[in-house]
Amino acid sequence: MFVSVIIAAGGSGRRLGSPVPKQMLDIGGGTMLEHSVRAFGSHPRISEIVVVVPAGQGSETAGVLRANRATGLRPALDVVDGGPRRQDSVANAFARVSGTADVVLVHDAARPFVTAALIDRTIDAAAAHGAAIAAVQSRDTVKRVERGVIAATIARESIYLAQTPQGFRREVLAAAVALGRSGVDATDEAALAEGAGYQVHVVDGDAGNVKITTEEDLVAARARAAGTARVGTGYDLHRLVEGRPLIIGGVVIASDRGPLGHSDGDVACHAATDAILGAAGLGDIGLRFPDTDPRWKDADSVALLREAARMVAAAGYRVGNLDVTVVLERPKIKDAIAGMRERLAGALGVDQAVVSVKGKTNEGVDAVGRGEAIAAHAVALLTAPHTAPRDADPASRASRLAPQQ
Ligand code: MG
Secondary structure, three states: OOEEEEEEOOOOOHHHOOOOOHHHOEOOOOEHHHHHHHHHHOOOOEEEEEEEEOOOOHHHHHHHHHHHHHOOOOOEEEEEEOOOOHHHHHHHHHOOOOOOOOEEEEEEOOOOOOOHHHHHHHHHHHHHHOEEEEEEEOOOOEEEEEOOEEEEEEOHHHOEEEEEEEEEEHHHHHHHHHHHHOOOOOOOHHHHHHHOOOOOEEEEOOOOOOOOOOHHHHHHHHHHHHOEEEEEEEEEEEEEEEOOOEEEOOEEEOOOEEEOOOOOOOHHHHHHHHHHHHHHOOOOHHHHOOOOOHHHOOOOHHHHHHHHHHHHHHOOOEEEEEEEEEEOOOOOOHHHHHHHHHHHHHHHOOOHHHEEEEEEOOOOOHHHHOOOEEEEEEEEEEEEOOOOHHHHOHHHHHHHHOOOO
């Protein structure tokens, strides 16, 4: 089955009081849009993603999302300009959806915590019934109010709050889009599908699949996206001998001696590599890049760090920050620090602002102080988004969805 998803990020979202549309706000580990794109991009059943953004922001957004691609986004990705209304935006995106798509999902970028299980439920129901949306039953009693007075109490059992994703067989969404093009206004694609005469089925939504609308939502989303933090330390020391290049943090520094080692002996890279591997619980540099393996003989340690960063990312972690202290009696490394930060940040795929390198001497004390060795310490903070075990446990989902008495 070929499944496409349209991610609607075309709104201006000024309610949060930001000059930036809300879906472009960073919630930690990327914007809401990036989180949403990753949720679908990492789902094995999604073949194609079409993102629709405010007119004129397509190229900037495409650049950001392509950077995500570099870190493992698999499906085909397209970015298109939105229109004045949501339905116009979705119609623009639908025009770019592959003709071979069997099911097309529509998702709001402002719901960045959509789970793989909810995506699965929506795909299955859309394929089976033609149209399906995620929705949660109202937990609260619902009142119809007129001029400040309750006009009616509505049976809660029949009240469902619509979420996204909303899923459609391709021809059903085509009919819904055509109805929207003909002048009918609707707040979502399900309403257009209903208007076009289709029955829209409901699948269990997810209380965690919130739409970020208010400042409070944004604060909560940032706390949630920060997820769990893990810290790791690294330490490395190499003897200094004559006739070897001195390479620290990927930068060659003029010196009559350099570190002795199987690799290039770059202590900053080795300590950083151990710090990120340690934080992720992935062992250490000796385990991952054994010096008995000829592949790592005279290896560029920046490449080892890049490979370790890839392993850490594959395990679901992102580098929050890295702090490295290099201990070396001479020469002074001050002028090389900017270059080291650039090389280390490049290997980790992070902004230089979150990478720090500091230089120390050992005040003439012990082997490092006598210039016989170079050492480095590193501390790395990794973050991992909260996974969503709630969806793995149907019992807890059922209790969450049960109306409160
Ligand atoms: Mg080493």
